[in-house]
Amino acid sequence: MTVRAHTIEGMFALRFCLIVAIAVTLCPFAALAAEKTTAVWSDGHTSALADEELMRYAISSPGPGYPEEAQRLKLTGSGVYELQIDKSGKTTGVAIVKSSGSPVLDQAARKTFLTWRFKPGVFVRVRVPVSWAVNRLR
Template identity: 30%
Template sequence: MNSMSTPFNNNTQSIGNMLTFIGVVLLHILGLVWAAQQLSITEPAVTPPSVVGVLVAPEPETKPVPPPPKPEPKPQPKPEPKPTPKPTPKPEPAREVAPEPEPVPQTAPTVPTPPAPPAQQATPAPEAPAPVTPPRTDAAHLNNPAPQYPALSRRLGEQGRVMLDVYILPDGSVGEIKLNKSSGFPRLDNAALQAVKNWKYVPAKRGNKPIAFWYVQPVSFVLNN
C-alpha cells in the first residue's frame, strides 16, 4: 500500500512546485507591468518589447473514457403538408393630390424716377461784335507820295493796275506787303511795291480800338495823252 502511494505523492509535489514557480513568474511580470505603467505616467519613455519565457507543467496522462453509445433515433412521423394560404391583394395606397399653389399677385416693378436736371443758369447772350472800320490812305495829314512812273515804261507806253496785299499794324505802319495781282509789267509792279511799303495809314478800328488788318491796296499807272 505504501509502495503504491509514493509515486502519486511525488507527482503531486512536483506539480505544486511547478505551480509555485509559475505564480512567482507571474508576480514578477505583474510587477514589471505595474512599474512600466508608473514610468509611463510620470515620464513617458519608449522601451523595446521584452520576451519572457514561462514554464508550463506537463499535464498528467489520463486514459480516454469511451463515449456512451448513442441511442438509436426514433422514427419521426412525417409532417402533413400545410395548405398554402392564398395571397390577399394589398389595397392600393390612396394617392395624395397636391393642392394647387395659389397665384401670387404680380406687382409692377418700381422704376426709379430720374433726378431732376440741375437748373441751368441763364447765360447772357453774347454781345454783337463792334463794326470794323477799314483803314484809310486819303487823309490830308498822311502826305503819302505817289509811286514814280518808270521812264522806260513811259517811253514804251506801259500802263496798268497793280493790286497789293498790305498788312497794316495798329499804329498805321505797313508790317508786310505782297503782290496780289500784277499789272502785266514787272517795272510797274516793282514801282508800286517800293512806294506803298513806306506809306502811313489811318489804322482799321473795331469800335474805337485800332487793330491790325489786311488791306487790298490798288495802284494805277495811266499815261495822259
C-alpha cells in the first residue's frame, strides 16, 4: 500500500469518526449559503467571489455563531448582508439586504460581520449570504 493510500484511508477514518461523534447531537450551524458572495472592489468593478477567494483577502472573518436563543427556538433562515468596508479594510457598517426572517439571527450576523477585517484597499462593499439550519443526524 502506498503512502497516498494510507493518507486517503486516514482521511476517511477521520471523517467517519467526526460523523459518528456528531450523529447523536443536535448540530446547529451557520454557513455561507449556496448563493454567491459578491464584492465591489476598490477600483469600482463588481464580481462574484467563491468563498475561498473572499477568504484570501480576509484578515479576520469568523463565521456568525448560532445564538443560544435561536438554538432553543430552533430558528432557521437565510439572509444576505452587505458589508461596507473602509480603505483600511475595516467593516464599518452592515446592511440587511435580505432578512433571515429572524431578528435574532440577523443581529448575530450583523454583530459578527462588524468584526470582519480585510486587506486594506481591496473592497468597498461585500455581500455575504448566510444560512442557519438545525440538523439532527441519526
